[in-house]
Amino acid sequence: MRLHRNLCFAVIDGLTLILNEGKYADKVIQQLLKRDKRWGSRDRGFVAETIYDIVRWKRLYTEIAEVKAPYDRDNIWRIFAVWATLRGIKLPDWSYFESTPLRKIKGRFDELSKTRKFKESIPDWLDELGVKELGESVWTKEIAALNQQADVILRVNTLNTTKENLQSLLFDDGIETESIKGYTNALKLKERANVFQTESFKKGFFEVQDASSQLVAEFLNVKPGMKVVDTCAGAGGKTLHLASLMENKGQIIALDIYANKLNELKRRAKRNGAWNIETRAIESTKVVKKLYDKADRVLIDAPCSGLGVLRRNPDAKWKLQPEFIDKIKVTQQEILQQYSRIVKAGGQLVYATCSVLPSENKEQVDTFLTSDLGKDFTFVKDKSILSHVTGYDGFYMALLEKKKN
Template sequence: MRLHRNLCFAVIDGLTQIFNENQYADKVIQQLLKRDKRWGARDRGFVAETTYDIVRWKRLYAEIAEVKEPFDRDNLWRMFAVWATLKGIKLPDWKYFEGTPTRKIKGRFDELSKTRKFRESIPDWIDEVGLEELGEAKWTKEIAMQNEQADVILRVNTLKTSKEKLQNILSDENNIETEFIKGYPSALKLTERANVFVTDAFKNGLFEVQDASSQLVAEFLDVAPGMKVVDTCAGAGGKTLHIASLMQNKGQIVAMDIYESKLKKLKIRARRNGVHNVDLKVIDSTKPIKKLYNKADRVLIDAPCSGLGVLRRNPDAKWKLEPEFLDSIRGVQQDVLQQYSKMVKPGGKLVYATCSVLPSENQNQVDAFLKSEAGENFDLLKDKKILAHESGFDGFYMALLERKA
């Protein structure tokens, strides 16, 4: 591979924003990819994947390059040189790479790779939490898998098409090849990465991009056409739209969130998907919640969490997370369980879900809820713990509870 100066500069600029200005990697990369209209798919792929790669391995590369935060541009070029050397890419004769100790880089990599926190490039505290909650063997495998690049998974919108039809459309019109995934009824996996958002199939609402594990949540909720369903932490609505398709657009979905901006995105996506049974409600006080007490056949609590099950697609989250956030989010999780569970009517069902792999955010929260006054009217019907290294998809947790009639 030959390195091109303008592409490398884009990567360095992106890393400056992500590491020093604390911006979100996905947003930064979106902006970078608009920088030069002449860039082809390979150029954009290089910028996106190289930036994500260096973000993912920040701690390891900084250690090898012997640089410390905040990183100036020289530091970032040294980390870039580490990335290129470990990839076997010949460094061009540029001033940024003068005196790069290629042999030393490989030696340091071999040495540091013996220690998990360097090998998997994670903060000490995350390594300690994972080890404590999952144990040595499970955590070692899980955090290694969280550093693998995630597959692109589509969820077919069954309101508009079928899995087989969508597969043929993508193949015939866009040369995008996909395969079915056993046990995931609405999922198609891309055999090679491609920009699916520019396809007519996406613009016409035939699919959404949604990880296979995330697709299991709506299925777990056990909805049927005609029900009243509340999605309490709907966000931009990935699971809301899946629920709508499972309900065949019949009945009512109340999609709630504390952020109005996210619900506005959901409104746009719902229109594209042909979904018209969703009511949007901003949680700006306790009133919208209290109005729904004892009214819902089904309630989904896709709770805010650490996101330690989805580091593969959000590698910068490792560097943004703080131990204090984890402590506070556990309190939030229990609070939403206590409050939002009151919306379930007798005989109705509730799903509590997170994209975390930590028991303290998952089954421990459900256990604490069931032992509380608010939870004494509920029974746990089943739960599912998904680890990335076992499933090949995102780490997730979901529990199905039923309110006693």
């Protein structure tokens, strides 16, 4: 591979914003890709994937480069040189790469790779927490899997098309996909491509959604005609899936504390042809109280550490703090206590997270079931999804049923 100066500058500029100013990688990359209209898909892919790669392995690369935050521009070029050298890319004769110790880089890589926190490029506290919650053996395999680049997975919108028809249309666009065993409406791209430019996306034939995430709506056992409440709907990936499973029949009420996310859901619902979704921003407790004992099904896709989705959000490793996890666990239990009251007698509830930590998952459900409100529910089943087992995101989901009066 030959390095091009303008693409490398874009990478350095992006890394400066992410590593020094704490900007979100996906937002920075989105902006950078608009920088030069002449860039083709390969150029854009280089910028995006190189930035994600360096952010993902930040601890390892900065250790090898012997630089510490805050990183000046020379430091970031040193980190870039480490990335390129370890990938066997010949460094051009640019001033930024003068005196790059090629042999030392490889030696340091071999040495540091013997220690998990460097090899997997994670903070000490996160490594300790992973071992404590999952055990040494499982954590070692799980964090390695969470450091792999995520596949692009589509969920077919069955309100508008079939899996076979979508495969055929994408094939005509030069995008090859394959079905995934055990995932009803999922298609995996054989090679990465910008699917958002396709007519199929514009017509609402699919959404991009990880395979593990697609299991959550199915876990809720929805049927056409039901009244369903998605309590932490966000921009509505799972809400839209519920609409397709319900064949647009019945009612879905999508709640969230962020009105801007619900506005995005409205736009997506229109494109998807999902007409049975009503959005309600939670501006006061009255919004939730009005729904007490009304819903056949309730989804609580709870806020969490997001450790199960590190493959697509590698910068989260550096933003996450142990105090946040402690706080979010309190919030999770509060949400379970409050939103469980929306379920009517005989109805069902799914509590889900995109975390792999038992303390955010099964332990939260166990705590809830021993509480006063939780005693009205029975545990039906749960599913813990680990990335190193499936190859997809880490997730948890538990199905509870409210006892009949």
